[in-house]
Amino acid sequence: MGGLFINYLSDVLPHTRRLSQPACPNCQTSFSWAAYLTLRACASCKKRRGLRTWLVQILTVASFTYFWLFPSKLVGIPLGLIILIYFGIITVIDLEHRLILHPTSIAGAFLGLITGTFIHGRENGLLIGVGKSLLGGLFGFAIMLIFHQLARLFTRSRARRRQAAGQEDDGEDALGDADVILLGVLGLMFGWPLIWDVLLLGIVLGGVFGFLFVIAQLLQRRSPGEALMAPLPYGPYFVASAFYFLFLFL
Numbered sequence: 001m002g003g004l005f006i007n008y009l010s011d012v013l014p015h016t017r018r019l020s021q022p023a024c025p026n027c028q029t030s031f032s033w034a035a036y037l038t039l040r041a042c043a044s045c046k047k048r049r050g051l052r053t054w055l056v057q058i059l060t061v062a063s064f065t066y067f068w069l070f071p072s073k074l075v076g077i078p079l080g081l082i083i084l085i086y087f088g089i090i091t092v093i094d095l096e097h098r099l100i101l102h103p104t105s106i107a108g109a110f111l112g113l114i115t116g117t118f119i120h121g122r123e124n125g126l127l128i129g130v131g132k133s134l135l136g137g138l139f140g141f142a143i144m145l146i147f148h149q150l151a152r153l154f155t156r157s158r159a160r161r162r163q164a165a166g167q168e169d170d171g172e173d174a175l176g177d178a179d180v181i182l183l184g185v186l187g188l189m190f191g192w193p194l195i196w197d198v199l200l201l202g203i204v205l206g207g208v209f210g211f212l213f214v215i216a217q218l219l220q221r222r223s224p225g226e227a228l229m230a231p232l233p234y235g236p237y238f239v240a241s242a243f244y245f246l247f248l249f250l
Ligand SMILES: [Zn+2]
Pocket: 024, 025, 026, 027, 028, 029, 042, 043, 044, 045, 046, 047
């Protein structure tokens, strides 16, 4: 069920921004709900469902089973499973479209506020719980906004140098707005000061995998400049970090 939901939202939201009838990515023919939910191939062009559809199904069933048996000590079973679904949707959409959408951001902010209040409110009472959640959200949002602005300055000066060298501006942003929103959501979810841990681990993960990525690019004989400048999505690393602290830590 959870896997179907993740696949459904990942299929329709980036294209229509609303809960619409899913359509075949190959020929745009709408799926019937029965065919869509039973993962059958497209009736019109016979193209089978993508690898991601199956991967998400398998991973969701496996992780639901695992976290049912070994629930998160921080958030418990029901909230934990909702968060898993949310992480699944934003990760798939981020990886496939490099995009964070308003509906998922708003839903995430609510989910984050509830989770943060739950985590911090259990011992300290509702008011302090809400306060810590909001403070974490503000911190996550602000710190990412600062990173983002610095990255933008860096990209601009690079664009000027490229123009001076007669090359075209590639118009790439080193860090996306998506990450600012994501860190705001994770900040609400973890609250202050736990958001620090999520932020730092996310940066470390991004750094390690970014380094491996650059090495891989160099091995494929790209020029060092090109390899260093390839844009890296940071969102999945922060989600992985949040996942670790919610479900595997403790
Ligand atoms: Zn089709």
